[in-house]
Amino acid sequence: MGLTRVPGLLFGGDYNPEQWPEQVWQEDVRLMAEAGVNIATVAVFSWSRLEPAPGVYEFGWLDRVLDLLHEHGIAADLATATATPPPWLIRRHPEVRPVDANGTRLEFGSRQGYCPSSPVFRDGTVRLARAMAERYGDHPALVMWHVGNEYADHTVECLCEESARHFRRWLEDRYGSLDGLNSAWGTSCWGQHYTDWTQLSPPRKAPGPVNPTQVLDWRRFCSDALLACFEAEREVLKEVTPDIPVTTNFMSILHHLDYWRWAAAEDFVSDDAYPDPADPTAHVKAALSYDLMRSLKQQPWLLLESAPGAVSWREVNVPKEPGVMRLHSLQALAHGSDGVMFFQWRQARYGPEKFHSAMLPHGGTDTRQWRETLALGADLRRLAEVAGSGTRAEVALVLDWESWWGLEAPESLPSDRLRLHRLLLSWYAPLHARGIAVDLTPPGRDLSAYRVVIAPNLYLCTAEQAANLAAFPGQLVVGPFSGVVDAADQVHDGGAPGPLREHLGLRVEEFWPIPDGGTQQVVTADGTRLTARTWSEWLAVDDAQVLARYLGGPLDGRPAVTRRGTATYLSCLPDDLTPVLDEVLAAAGLTGTDLPAGVEACRRGDFLFLLNYGAATATVSLPIAGTDLLTGRQLHGSVAIAPRDAVVLKPGALPKP
Template identity: 75%
Template sequence: MGLNRVPGLLFGGDYNPEQWPEHVWDEDVRLMAEAGVNMATVAVFSWSRLEPRPGEYDFGWLDRVMDLLHEHGVAADLATATATPPPWLVREHPQTLPVDACGTRLDFGSRQSYCPSSPAFRQATARLARVMAERYRDHPALAMWHIGNEYADHTLECFCDESARHFRRWLRERHGTVDGLNAAWGTSCWGQHYTAFDQVNPPRKAPGPVNPAQVLDWRRFCSDALLECFELEKAVLREVTPDVPVTTNFMSILHGLDYWKWAAAEDVVSDDAYPDPADPASHVAVALSYDLMRSLKRRPWILLEQASSAVSWREVNAPKPPGMMRLHSLQALAHGADGAMFFQWRQAKYGPEKFHSALLPHGGTASRGWQDTLRLGADLRRLAEIAGTQTRAEVALVLGWDSWWGLEAPESMPSNRLRLKELMQAWYAPLHARGVAVDLVPPLGDLSGYRVVIAPNLYMCTQEQAEWLAAFAGHLVVGPFSGVVDQDDQVHDGGAPGPLRGLLGLTVDEFWPLPDGRTQEVRLAAPIEGDGAAAVPARTWAEWLRVGEARVLARYEGGDLDGQAAITRHGDATYLGCLLDDVTPVLTEVLAAAGVEPVADVPEGVEATRRGRYLFLLNHTTSPVKVDLREPGVDLLTGRDLRGRIEIQGRDAVVLRTGPEPGATGPRTGGGDSHPVGVHPADVPPTDISPTEGER
């Protein structure tokens, strides 16, 4: 096993040996070998054990763990242990503890109990990272560094005085002068004009609504402040261990952090995903987040955490029924993951997560969960050859964090019901149902190779972004409330859609948010419905459009908007001025015009995706289904030769190795000038988790 390469697909989970007597460790590594575990995440929350007093270290126990892992063929995703500071640090430096918007300093006793801007916290993390790197730089088990843990899960922001000083430095760098800040924030409104940067504070609790431009910059700052913490440790690790890749585990599609910027700073994208077993549609939502992970660097990623059964933090923690753990793991692989790992290896005996499931449950090897672990380990070994292969998508969804933060600003919008993830799901769900591969792209990202680009919402749109969309040669779909403001959250002259006006051929006369429980009928006409016409209800949002050069594809029927245009097209750009209950009719027509075909014809509840020459068919229903294969192949899970009509049992799957790989294995390189990405070789069987060449 090479230092930075683990053959095949990664399988394992978080391992917390410090929670157990040392005599248990031998059983752990023996059972890991039996299950086929080849990677363990170690020392995530171990700072207080590794550095029990300032500058005094105890690495003996971790040395033995690392040796045991290596002896049993298990690589280490070794954490820098900085996810939670030790008690001595927060007691000696109480200013390291975070402060909420009301001025209350939160105390020690959970995790992530730190202020991201605290110099004392940052100095201590850099010191520990260096000691860890120097100690384990040559250890044969070390395969990857794991910095922090689930950044922004508990501590996204801190409103203390140190954070205020940091925020002011960030603002000075962004806006240059106080006059620049005043112009960007529109401080003439409500008498907020500043004459010095030291008058500016974070958006703490105030008597009324806080300036939305200030809140927007605060969102940007909080993401950047945490990223600085990550990059501080990364710089130390890169200096001491330049050939060991670095990751931190993302949290699917997280509002608080701009993952385009974060992914550019790490070597390997990894994600934690916990779809709710009680939600029959949860596999659709998590598929969207997996497609984001694959898109962030345009190469395979790692599912670093998932639950083998129940979690411990919902109001009701439903377990995963038989087959679901395996199916969810295969789903991650289907969407480009090169590993299916878990939280955690051995189920905890105490603490907040003692009822969180694990690969080795409380009941030990006699439990149903352990049998599921053994089965999945065997399956992943059978699927080893898919490692490194990629997905080619012809449809892209636009996701930009700046626009998301602006859209969901509190207390200043026409409606607080517009939620970006819901808007994205409205388009993604029917694409997912019909087996159409989807990438996500940032504003200004590379659109070459796509036939269809969908912007479910682009509330914030600059002139540069409008030109970027206008240059796209395929079919464009833009959702409502787009092109409203610029990068400073200031309404464009002439109103929406601002710089998109020429591209869309219309103007929004007035926003028309719909009260809860009220609908507005939208009459779809040709070409959307062919020779006929149909009515589809819209909820939450509508707009009064003034149509210029665009053609009207649908009109409102009844109500105050009766007869007004609802959906338009100008050239190959379609605009929806409303939120339809079901966008399928519009989507079907656009896909047909663009020549986009699904990877397979599947019944409802069956997910179809392709990685290179490998076709994944996942039955998320509880009943057998029949699927007609377009081409024969070998099911890697069973070794069977399959052709024609096949049957897939409930919560089961087929992973079909078909003929030669269809065309290119990746759509393109690059994800926009500001976030360049690389392409992972599609013909490399082992999981390659080495740093990119430019970062060594």
């Protein structure tokens, strides 16, 4: 069974029929069927059309849309339509509008303009979700529910008084007492001791730096507050339509929301991904995001939005060159997606996204974009058997959102140059270049399936997390500025690496961030020189082997990279991690694949995806013989892959000559 009852791979996009005269709808569904579209996302921003006045519902137009889709064999990803509250709700209840850190209440006129803690907003979303479920729960087109849309895209937080009250309740649930909160927040610093819950507030604009634990708890709260909005609707949908899967679209590796917690509340993970065509490394960043999506529930996921061509929200919106839409789509499948969907089906004529590309562009069917849409639909039908297959990874990258929030707090850190996404990519990119499958994992998850676990940074590290990492029998790598604080953002006794000290066999005596424009040389035991540009540390080795030392500067001769047993620690981030990574992979018995530059190799189940992002034809040695599902060719030995082309190899014995 796949993500939905639709067989094979899902193919479609966001459909906004309310933006078009009804006579256009017939042409839409005819062209969808021609392209092989088997699912459409509908009603995402339709609250004001479905409920034009309080308790007054106008479902007729949506009835006709769903009936029309079903008549043409197209399923519906039906949104609950709650992504943007309607004008009547905002004007009757202006307190629903969010307030920023400066105390300004934001005006209506965009999308997602709501306070996540507003009971008026939540009650409205739940009522509409129930009305939608009761009306469409038995409709034959319905195969999945789409709650909200891109949570934390525009509205990350609200700092109004309603949010303050909600935050106080959340804090009371977390700490139980003011004594517990004062202890955790360290309020004896700067005279912040609280004597009544009403004295607490969100971290609004203040004269100087705000208590960092207050900020960390606020980040936790904001993620939970938005999650509660999703869960309130999900509860209603599951009550009325228990057999219809529920999801909401994530936004790749998003700082604001703890996707480990969010994914646990979904039936399956879906994601919106928009690799930048102007970025030559975009495919590596996309692969990292896709591997996160697969890892969140350790099962296939769905690419719910992507761009056929240019987007409309970058400063310069570069279109995708011929073949790139296909290549990006195949990459998502390679990393575990059970479909490829786009924003949007028909290109809008008005609004902020009128220049965002679509499967069916302004120019209609006599366009390159439409021809590529048709071709991709045909490719996905050829790849139908890929749906549902899994990926086995033997390397994992540790990603913890609470640690991320602490690491990138706005103030009070030794340096703000350590950015987690960059740290993740620094390790992921060389693994990706070798064709080594990678999972992402929270630090507390069972790690026994892996040979290598890499924590690029774990600024916040609890004793329980450290114990789980220390119990891992494979090769463990820990990056700089790790094990610094506990869950309350308080420095561990004895300093970093805190509860990881015994396992790593070292102490960090001083953090030594590198000033902008500066460098720190590092030399390995075999004389290889590396360069670090952001961070270094003064280490004291208790019980560890020194693999590399600092060269020059105030840290000259001091340990830079150490190893104790199967645990490696880097006190810096070299530009080139290859020497360290090669040693770790060799110790784990992993080698990877020798790939031409610009070629990605990714296994999904029995299928081998080979994708050429380069500008020249690449010849790739094949580890297996089989059939290219895209062309039907029988392949063995090696294959030449043209620029922006791909091979999806299904293993199997070749016929005898």
